[in-house]
Amino acid sequence: MTSKQEFIEKLRNSSLRPTKQRINICEVLFNRDKTFHFTISDLFNLIKDKTGEKISLATVYNTVHAFHKKGYLKEIPINSNQTYFDTNVTDHHHFFDVKEEKLIDLKNEDIGPIEIQKSIPGKKIKSVEVLVKLED
Amino acid sequence: MTSKQEFIEKLRNSSLRPTKQRINICEVLFNRDKTFHFTISDLFNLIKDKTGEKISLATVYNTVHAFHKKGYLKEIPINSNQTYFDTNVTDHHHFFDVKEEKLIDLKNEDIGPIEIQKSIPGKKIKSVEVLVKLED
DNA sequence: TTCCTTGTTTATAATTATTCTAAAGAAGAT
DNA sequence: ATCTTCTTTAGAATAATTATAAACAAGGAA
Ligand SMILES: [Mn+2]
Ligand SMILES: [Mn+2]
Ligand SMILES: [Zn+2]
Ligand SMILES: [Zn+2]
Numbered sequence: 001m002t003s004k005q006e007f008i009e010k011l012r013n014s015s016l017r018p019t020k021q022r023i024n025i026c027e028v029l030f031n032r033d034k035t036f037h038f039t040i041s042d043l044f045n046l047i048k049d050k051t052g053e054k055i056s057l058a059t060v061y062n063t064v065h066a067f068h069k070k071g072y073l074k075e076i077p078i079n080s081n082q083t084y085f086d087t088n089v090t091d092h093h094h095f096f097d098v099k100e101e102k103l104i105d106l107k108n109e110d111i112g113p114i115e116i117q118k119s120i121p122g123k124k125i126k127s128v129e130v131l132v133k134l135e136d
Numbered sequence: 137m138t139s140k141q142e143f144i145e146k147l148r149n150s151s152l153r154p155t156k157q158r159i160n161i162c163e164v165l166f167n168r169d170k171t172f173h174f175t176i177s178d179l180f181n182l183i184k185d186k187t188g189e190k191i192s193l194a195t196v197y198n199t200v201h202a203f204h205k206k207g208y209l210k211e212i213p214i215n216s217n218q219t220y221f222d223t224n225v226t227d228h229h230h231f232f233d234v235k236e237e238k239l240i241d242l243k244n245e246d247i248g249p250i251e252i253q254k255s256i257p258g259k260k261i262k263s264v265e266v267l268v269k270l271e272d
Numbered sequence: 273t274t275c276c277t278t279g280t281t282t283a284t285a286a287t288t289a290t291t292c293t294a295a296a297g298a299a300g301a302t
Numbered sequence: 303a304t305c306t307t308c309t310t311t312a313g314a315a316t317a318a319t320t321a322t323a324a325a326c327a328a329g330g331a332a
Contacts, residue, residue: 123270
């Protein structure tokens with residue numbers, strides 16, 4: 001449970017002005033026990049439901065990208081018509097339930113270390129992500 | 137090197153009528169040594185260059201999805217504004233050069249077997265894909 | 273062949289996710 | 303209170319993809 005004050009400080013420390021909208025979005029995104037996987041439209045709808053206040057879609061996009069740029073959100077590569085984001089910004093892997101269109105975190109020990117035996121001259125590894133698709 | 141006749145048979149066997157357009161697309165896609173990673177617009181442009189004949193964009197979409205449905209093409213999960221396809225339909229992993237926006241196949245032995253230690257009741261694993269992002 | 277049915281191509285319109293624009297509003301500094 | 307800069311917003315613009323429906327081509331039967 002993070003207090004509104006803490007979000008305000010975190011925003012200020014990130015040189016993001018603590019607006020009403022951003023604080024609401026923080027509360028929806030980060031006041032949770034578990035990691036949260038979402039699309040912009042998930043979030044847009046959830047804000048209306050949880051806070052009662054409507055935030056414009058443009059602001060939701062702006063804020064998600066601001067948070068993403070600051071490293072508070074992660075983008076998850078899935079083939080879908082919508083971009084998925086994740087409040088768990090650590091390096092980790094996923095199940096993707098194709099039918100439910102739901103992402104599930106895997107702990108690193110659920111997969112174990114991945115040793116990449118190949119390299120490309122002049123390039124270095126930025127991230128390693130495993131996506132395990134699930135069906136019924 | 138696959139002959140036009142073989143493509144015609146393969147199309148017939150898949151209950152896809154061997155039209156001029158489909159045969160051309162087969163030649164562009166499948167007459168190669170190495171696996172080919174592409175977006176629809178890559179393919180659209182390449183067809184014009186390689187065959188001289190222009191195929192409508194709608195037909196390129198239709199054909200790629202027909203081939204995808206038949207299992208002759210694979211969709212690669214990357215976060216990009218465009219969908220990537222792959223002529224290598226076996227289970228395999230990728231480097232993605234973020235700057236060049238290019239996919240590179242990894243052999244399975246470049247990564248080694250991935251043991252997934254977690255399971256979700258009622259669900260089974262459909263695919264396991266590793267995406268390694270590369271930067272300079 | 274010719275005719276018929278069904279599948280295919282195509283231009284174009286529609287849809288959808290995302291980004292852009294520019295004006296109004298709010299935050300923070302002085 | 304005033305000024306500057308950042309933010310929000312509605313709405314327009316963009317871009318990938320999908321849908322529509324008319325013209326066309328393939329394959330089978332007569
Ligand atoms: Mn996650
Ligand atoms: Mn590949
Ligand atoms: Zn982003
Ligand atoms: Zn497809």
